[in-house]
Amino acid sequence: MEEFERVSTGIKGLDEMVEGGLPFPSVALVAGGAGTGKTTFALRFLTEGAKKGEQGLFFTTLSEPTQWMLRYTSQFDFIDKDYFGNEIKYQDIGLLVQNEGYEELLDFIDDKIAEVMPQRIVIDPITVVGSFFDENYRSFLFELTNLLKNWQAVSVLTGEVPPNEAYPEEITYAVDSVILLSMLEEEGSRRKYLEVLKMRGTDHTTGKQPISITTEDGIVVLKSRF
């Protein structure tokens, strides 16, 4: 029986929970509410690849210019700004999401991936697309995940979880892995957690694991410290 090749997430403590990393190739959803660390997760994942000489491609659906991203990332010690434009290509697809149909958007993403040939891909956040494509959203997600699975890469899609839902259900059925980030109020303070909800072909740790977000490492699964 052939073992999956796996790529390290770069998140301290997470690889140990999932037999060494995310299966290569595969598509993962990292979902959570506002401020739970989704973009930090995605950046840590890309920089981990960049350190190893792997090519990353970051699609933003938010129309944020590169310098905004750089300003945001400058707080983190693990990010080398020189990666951007080189090992990590940054691509704004916000205007396409707003102005084009989903088939045009898929074609653009496919072409960009063929041009850059990344081993790691991020789309942050994918859920923005839902508010523009409405009735075509499920078709778009289905075709997008198929497209991503065709490439020899590990893709991380980030998704905002609506306040009254546990996770964005319309995406979870199509992806290979689902990692939930959450923030719970306990004893008067907010604590952050990471939970691997699903990972195909992987004997993963279940249950919510406490995390912290540090400037040095980004997301850290706390039990890995002990």
Place this chain on the structure above:
Amino acid sequence: MSGKSSNNINLDLVKRLTDDVCEIGGSNIVLIDTPTTMVAKTNFFLLRGLLDIKKKKGFYVALDRPHQNMDYLLSNHGIDRDNIWYIDTVTHISGGEKVESRNVEFVDMSFEIENLMEVFEEDGNSKGSPSLDDVDFILLENLSAMMNYNSIESIEKFIECFDRVIHDHEDLMGCLVMDTNAHENLSEVVNGYLDKIIDVKKIKEEL
């Protein structure tokens, strides 16, 4: 990180890889050892160099992903595909319509890889592909993908046959791509047939 941009490193890597591969000349087999995450890219870099820089003609044997992926990559990067012919062993086990273009032959041999070289034994075929006397290389995409469907004994039989075919043609190079660290048992089997090993990771460090 070096001062070079990743685009320049990629171009240098294409050139260096192709030079190193072509150095072996015809009638020889070279293994291109590359990390699993780089296998698709290495195949593309090799084809880019062989077709575009060296102006070689050859066969690409798709063992892992349908040949359409590589064809799309080459087309997207503006590489002339007149001198490449595909042998696709993968598409028949996936869904969808199999469109047989001028330069592709679909073969149903994923599970009996030891017979794959029969495809080349005919002198050209109905799709208008050339005979092995008229091409410069056969590139096997991700050799370790064979392990999904075949025993190690079957793969060894295939390699024996591949070796015989390559050595019977004085201008023909055999190129194998795989990650030897991820598949040590396969690597041991293949080692005895190789004339040269190129380590992509090492080349990248040097660039």
